Amino acid sequence: MYLYAAQASLGDDVYHEPSTLALEAHVAKLTGKEAALFLPSGTMSNQIALRTHLKQPPYSVLCDQRAHINTYEAGGTAFHSGAHSTPVIPSNRHHITLEDVQANIVLGSDLHCAPTEVVALENTLNGTIFPQDEIVRISDYVHSHGLKMHLDGARIWHVAAETGTTIKELCDPFDSVSLCMSKGLGAPIGSCLVGPKDYIRRARWFRKLFGGGMRQTGLLAAACAYALTYNFPQLPRVHTLARRLEQGLEDLGVKITSGAETCMVRLLTFLIVRNTHSLSKVFFDPSPLGISYYELVTRANELPNPIKLGGSRLVVHIQTSPEAVEDFLALVQELAEEKKKGGFVPESNGHVETNGAPYSNIYVRAGKK
Amino acid sequence: MYLYAAQASLGDDVYHEPSTLALEAHVAKLTGKEAALFLPSGTMSNQIALRTHLKQPPYSVLCDQRAHINTYEAGGTAFHSGAHSTPVIPSNRHHLTLEDVQANIVLGSDLHCAPTEVVALENTLNGTIFPQDEIVRISDYVHSHGLKMHLDGARIWHVAAETGTTVKELCDPFDSVSLCMSKGLGAPIGSCLVGPKDYIRRARWFRKLFGGGMRQTGLLAASCAYALTYNFPQLPRVHTLARRLEQGLEDLGVKITSGAETCMVRLLTFPIVRNTHSFSKVFFDPSPLGISYYELVTRANELPNPIKLGGSRLVVHIQTSPEAVEDFLALVKELAEEKKKDGFLPESNGHVETNGAPYSNIYVRAGKK
Numbered sequence: 001m002y003l004y005a006a007q008a009s010l011g012d013d014v015y016h017e018p019s020t021l022a023l024e025a026h027v028a029k030l031t032g033k034e035a036a037l038f039l040p041s042g043t044m045s046n047q048i049a050l051r052t053h054l055k056q057p058p059y060s061v062l063c064d065q066r067a068h069i070n071t072y073e074a075g076g077t078a079f080h081s082g083a084h085s086t087p088v089i090p091s092n093r094h095h096i097t098l099e100d101v102q103a104n105i106v107l108g109s110d111l112h113c114a115p116t117e118v119v120a121l122e123n124t125l126n127g128t129i130f131p132q133d134e135i136v137r138i139s140d141y142v143h144s145h146g147l148k149m150h151l152d153g154a155r156i157w158h159v160a161a162e163t164g165t166t167i168k169e170l171c172d173p174f175d176s177v178s179l180c181m182s183k184g185l186g187a188p189i190g191s192c193l194v195g196p197k198d199y200i201r202r203a204r205w206f207r208k209l210f211g212g213g214m215r216q217t218g219l220l221a222a223a224c225a226y227a228l229t230y231n232f233p234q235l236p237r238v239h240t241l242a243r244r245l246e247q248g249l250e251d252l253g254v255k256i257t258s259g260a261e262t263c264m265v266r267l268l269t270f271l272i273v274r275n276t277h278s279l280s281k282v283f284f285d286p287s288p289l290g291i292s293y294y295e296l297v298t299r300a301n302e303l304p305n306p307i308k309l310g311g312s313r314l315v316v317h318i319q320t321s322p323e324a325v326e327d328f329l330a331l332v333q334e335l336a337e338e339k340k341k342g343g344f345v346p347e348s349n350g351h352v353e354t355n356g357a358p359y360s361n362i363y364v365r366a367g368k369k
Numbered sequence: 370m371y372l373y374a375a376q377a378s379l380g381d382d383v384y385h386e387p388s389t390l391a392l393e394a395h396v397a398k399l400t401g402k403e404a405a406l407f408l409p410s411g412t413m414s415n416q417i418a419l420r421t422h423l424k425q426p427p428y429s430v431l432c433d434q435r436a437h438i439n440t441y442e443a444g445g446t447a448f449h450s451g452a453h454s455t456p457v458i459p460s461n462r463h464h465l466t467l468e469d470v471q472a473n474i475v476l477g478s479d480l481h482c483a484p485t486e487v488v489a490l491e492n493t494l495n496g497t498i499f500p501q502d503e504i505v506r507i508s509d510y511v512h513s514h515g516l517k518m519h520l521d522g523a524r525i526w527h528v529a530a531e532t533g534t535t536v537k538e539l540c541d542p543f544d545s546v547s548l549c550m551s552k553g554l555g556a557p558i559g560s561c562l563v564g565p566k567d568y569i570r571r572a573r574w575f576r577k578l579f580g581g582g583m584r585q586t587g588l589l590a591a592s593c594a595y596a597l598t599y600n601f602p603q604l605p606r607v608h609t610l611a612r613r614l615e616q617g618l619e620d621l622g623v624k625i626t627s628g629a630e631t632c633m634v635r636l637l638t639f640p641i642v643r644n645t646h647s648f649s650k651v652f653f654d655p656s657p658l659g660i661s662y663y664e665l666v667t668r669a670n671e672l673p674n675p676i677k678l679g680g681s682r683l684v685v686h687i688q689t690s691p692e693a694v695e696d697f698l699a700l701v702k703e704l705a706e707e708k709k710k711d712g713f714l715p716e717s718n719g720h721v722e723t724n725g726a727p728y729s730n731i732y733v734r735a736g737k738k
Contacts (some may be wrong), residue, residue, distance in 0.1 A: 002588070006371040010557075040409045044580020180654030188379075209443040210579050211413020216557030219371070219588075326719040 008218030019218035032168035035200035045178040045191040058114035060084035085116040124253030127281025141174030154180035158262035161235035183225035248329040258283035290344035293366035312364035377587030388587035402538035404569035414547035414560040427483035429453035453483040491521040496633030496650025524550035527631035529603035550593035553620030617698040627652035659713035662735035681733035
C-alpha cells in the first residue's frame with residue numbers, strides 16, 4: 001500500500017491535489033452522488049455533513065441514541081452547529097423504524113421547539129445492518145416533509161459485502177453520506193463525504209474552517225484508493241471468520257450482546273432481535289462464565305501470540321488470522337474451566353445481572369478491577 | 370522521506386500512536402514547552418490554540434491585521450470561540466510594537482467591551498522577522514495583566530535558521546506556539562501545537578471535537594521528523610537564494626513590497642521599514658516595468674523549464690534550484706525590454722499607483738486581465 005501511495009501526486013489539497021481529486025471523483029461515482037470531499041476523520045465528516053445541511057437555528061437532528069454522532073463526537077452537533085439532538089432508542093432494540101421516527105420527529109413552528117432538520121442514520125451501527133427497506137420508508141417520509149437524510153456509513157462497505165447490495169443503492173435514500181476508508185478497509189487515514197455539488201462545495205469551505213484543509217494528501221488518498229481496490233474484496237472472508245468467532249463463543253456459553261452481523265461480536269444479557277446476517281463485529285459478555293473483561297484482556301495479552309482486546313467489542317478485520325480466533329476461543333474455554341474449578345456456578349436460567357439498564361452502552365471498555 | 374515514513378508505527382492517534390508521540394515529545398523539548406499535539410493543519414493548530422485559551426465570553430483576541438488568524442482562517446476565531454478580534458495595523462508597517470498593543474488592548478470590565486484575553490503574534494509574517502526584543506517587551510506587558518500570549522510560528526524555523534536564535538528562545542515569551550512542518554520544512558502534512566501539559570490535554574479534546582483525531586498518523590509524524598532533521602539545515606541556503614532573487618529584481622527596477630527576510634519576496638509601492646536580514650520570501654510588484662502579474666505568470670509557465678507563480682508572492686524553498694531563479698530574472702528582464710520597445714515609460718519618480726490603500730493586502734493572486 002505504501003509503495004503505491006509513494007507514487008501519488010504532490011499537490012496541495014486546499015487548492016488542487018490531483019490524486020485526491022481522483023479519489024473524490026471515484027467515490028462520488030461509486031456512491032451515485034455528484035461530488036465527494038476527502039477529510040481527515042469520520043468525526044469531521046459527520047460534523048461537516050450536519051453543519052452544511054443546517055442553515056439557521058433553531059433546529060435539531062434526529063438519530064439513534066447509540067449513534068456515533070450522539071455518543072462519540074464530543075458534543076460536536078451542539079458545538080459546531082448549535083443543533084439540538086433528538087436521540088431515539090429503537091423500539092426493536094436493533095434499528096430505528098419509520099414509526100420510531102414519526103414518534104420523535106419535531107415538525108411545525110411551535111415556538112418552544114427546535115424542529116428536526118436532519119434525520120441521521122448509521123449503517124452499520126455497532127456492526128449491525130440496518131434493513132434497507134426500512135431506510136427507504138424513513139427516507140420517503142423525511143423527504144416528504146422537506147427534511148434531509150444523512151448516513152453515517154463509516155462501515156457501509158461491510159453491508160455491501162454481506163448483502164450484495166451496491167454502495168449506490170445503499171446511499172440512494174440519503175442526501176449525504178459519510179464513508180470511512182480508515183476502518184475495515186485498512187487505509188491509515190481518511191473519510192469521504194458525498195453529496196450534491198453545491199453541498200460539497202460549501203462543505204469544503206467548512207473543512208478549511210475546521211482546520212481539515214491538509215496539504216500533500218496525495219499519499220493518503222492513494223492509500224485509500226488501494227484499500228478500496230484490494231481490501232474491500234476481502235470483507236466476505238472477514239465476515240465468515242467473525243461468524244466462526246461468534247459461534248465458538250456461543251458454544252462456550254458466552255452471551256452475545258450484539259451478533260456478528262458484519263465484523264463485530266458483542267454480548268447482551270437480554271434478548272435482542274438479531275439480524276440473521278452475520279458480519280464482522282461481535283459484542284460479548286463473558287460474565288455468565290464468571291469471567292471479567294479485565295481478566296480476559298490481560299490473559300489474552302499474555303498469550304504466546306498476544307491478542308489485543310479492548311473490552312466487550314471484538315472486531316475481526318483483514319489482518320486477523322483464523323489462528324487468532326482459535327487461540328481466543330481456547331483462552332475463553334481455559335478461563336471458564338479455571339472458574340469452574342474455582343467453584344463458579346453459572347446461573348441456570350442463563351440470565352445474569354450486569355449493567356442491566358435497558359439502554360446501557362454495550363461497548364464496555366475493560367478497566368482495572 | 371517516504372522510505373523512512375513507511376517504517377513508522379501503526380497505532381491509532383486518538384488512543385496511542387508511538388511514532389506520533391515520539392514526534393510530540395521531541396517538538397515539546399525543542400520548543401521548551403511541557404507538551405505538544407500533532408494536528409492536520411496550521412489552521413486547526415491556531416484555532417485550537419485560541420479555543421483552549423478562551424474560557425468564557427465575552428473576550429477578544431488582539432493580533433496583527435495581516436495575520437493568518439485574521440485573514441486566512443475563514444473567520445475561525447469568531448466561529449469556533451465566539452471571540453471578537455482586534456486587528457491592529459502596525460505603526461511601523463512591519464511588526465507590532467508594545468505601543469501598538471497598549472493602544473489597542475481592551476482591559477477592564479466595561480460592559481460594552483470584549484476584553485482582550487489572548488495576544489497572538491506571528492513570526493514570520495509574510496516572511497518577515499519579528500524582532501525578538503520587541504516580542505519580549507509585549508510578552509512581559511501582556512503577562513503582567515494576566516493575559517495569554519500565542520505565537521503563530523508556522524515558519525519559526527526560518528527565524529531560527531537566519532538569526533541563529535534557538536527555537537526554544539523564540540518560543541519562551543509565549544504560552545502556546547503553533548509550528549508547521551508542512552511548509553518550508555517540506556513534510557506533506559502536519560503542524561504541532563505546544564504548551565503546558567494541562568493545556569495540551571484540553572487541546573487534544575478539542576482536536577477530537579474538531580475532527581482532527583486521525584488514526585494511523587505514524588507515517589505523517591515520521592515525515593515531519595525526517596523534515597526536521599534533514600530539511601531544517603538547508604534553510605540558510607534557501608535564504609541566500611531568496612536574497613539573490615530580491616537583489617536581481619531590484620537591479621531590474623522591480624519594486625519589492627516585502628523584502629526577502631526569510632524565504633519570500635514581495636514588492637510595495639511605498640517605502641517600508643525593511644528588516645536588513647533577508648530570508649526566503651519576496652513579495653514584488655512588476656508594474657513599475659509595465660508588467661502585470663498575469664503576464665508574468667503565463668510567460669513563466671511557458672518557459673522551457675516552467676516556473677509556477679501564484680501572484681505577488683515568490684517563495685524560495687529547499688527544492689528551488691538557482692537556475693530557476695536565474696530563469697525567472699531573465700524572463701522579467703525580457704518582458705521589461707518588450708514593454709520598453711512597445712513604448713512603456715517608467716515613472717521617473719519611481720512611484721506607481723497600484724493598489725494604493727495603506728493597508729491593502731500585499732499578497733495579490735494573479736487573475737485574468
